[in-house]
Amino acid sequence: MRLKGCSRGLAIVGLVLVVCALIWSLAIFPAMAKFPTDYEQEYTFEGFILQLNSETMSLDEIPTNVVRLLTATGTQDDVLLLQQEVNFYHAEAGILLTSSSEVYGLDRTTRENVSGYGDMDRSGQFTFPAGVEQETYTFWSSSAMTTLPANFVSEETFQGITVYNFKIDSENLAAGTMEGTDLPQTMDVLCEIKVEPVSGIPVHTTSMTTVKVPLTPEGPMPIYVNYFAFTSETTDEMVDLAESTRSTILWFSVYGFWIVIALGAALVVTGVVKAIRNKE
Known part of the structure; x- marks a missing residue:
């Protein structure tokens, strides 16, 4: 015929x-869906720092606001160079408490750290990829300076969208010695992340880092705690972004x-x- x-x-x-x-x-479409080379995003957090008072041997609380700015600065061999600037402010006085700046080298599709790029060698995920599965992901922790597992916990509806809940819960990580002493420090990292699975966009995050030192016969005690979580404004912005990206x-x-x-x-x-x- x-x-x-x-x-x-x-x-x-x-x-x-x-x-x-x-x-x-x-x-x-896969080429278009890569991490954009002009990416720029600001996140705001609120929380507190607990710091050991050497005179009272108790923890003093400092309320904090945190601003995290991510800016793509270019590519090398299609590896995205992403600068992360984090500033901690006293929530009441408004003064800058501490700041840090790092450069990550990321695979634009998987969003993993690529060895040999950025300001130091890193591995594991920087953030979630698009198409998140209900499984364990390995993330780079800038606090612990190593990779930590993020385990899938549950699925839920959050502010009208489906999210996957992941948790990083690592304890007694080696963290050098206490300043001015030979006492060994350990670190606990607890992080809970809600991520929209199609886009891979985190819509809410809470994080708590605890540093402990064996100062008493009873065992290690906290000398530093840093807790922060997305502000409601950042959460709302990320939910809107996740919804639109998912639809696209x-x-x-x-x-x-x-x-x-x-x-x-x-x-x-x-x-x-x-x-x-x-x-x-």
Whole structure:
């Protein structure tokens, strides 16, 4: 059976649509979905620091506001160079307490640290990838200076969207010695993350780092605690961003793909059926 005229045209258009959909899904969209080279995002946190008072041997509390700024500064061999600046402020006095600046080298697809890039060698995830699974991920901890497991805990609806809950809960990590002494320090890291699974965007995070030293016969006691969590403004912003990014990913990589495939297949079938009827 030979396709002629309108029948042939319909079949060709249908095949072209199918091929274009496959090229889009397998090549074009994955390239577009990479971590953008012009990425810039600010996060705000609120929390507190508990610090040992050597005179009273008790922990003094300092309320804090934290600003975390992520800025893409370029690429090397398609590895994204991402600068992270973190500033801790006294929440009441408004004065800067401490600040840090780091440069990460990230795989733009998996969002993992790439060895040999950035200001030091790191491994593990910097953040979650798109398409988060209900499994354990390994994250780089800038506090512990090592990788720590983030375990899947549960799934829930948070502010109207589905999120996966992950927890990092690592205890008694080696943390050098107490300043001015030879006493060994240990560190506990507890972090809870709510992430929208399609986009991989964290919509809420709480973090607590505790440093302990064996100052008493009873065992190690905390000498420093740093707790912070997303502000409500950052949480709302991340929920909105996750919703819009999720919709974009689903429409361009799932819904749109299958709509075009279905349309292309329908045109091919229509062309073939039309040719058969014309032959009869």
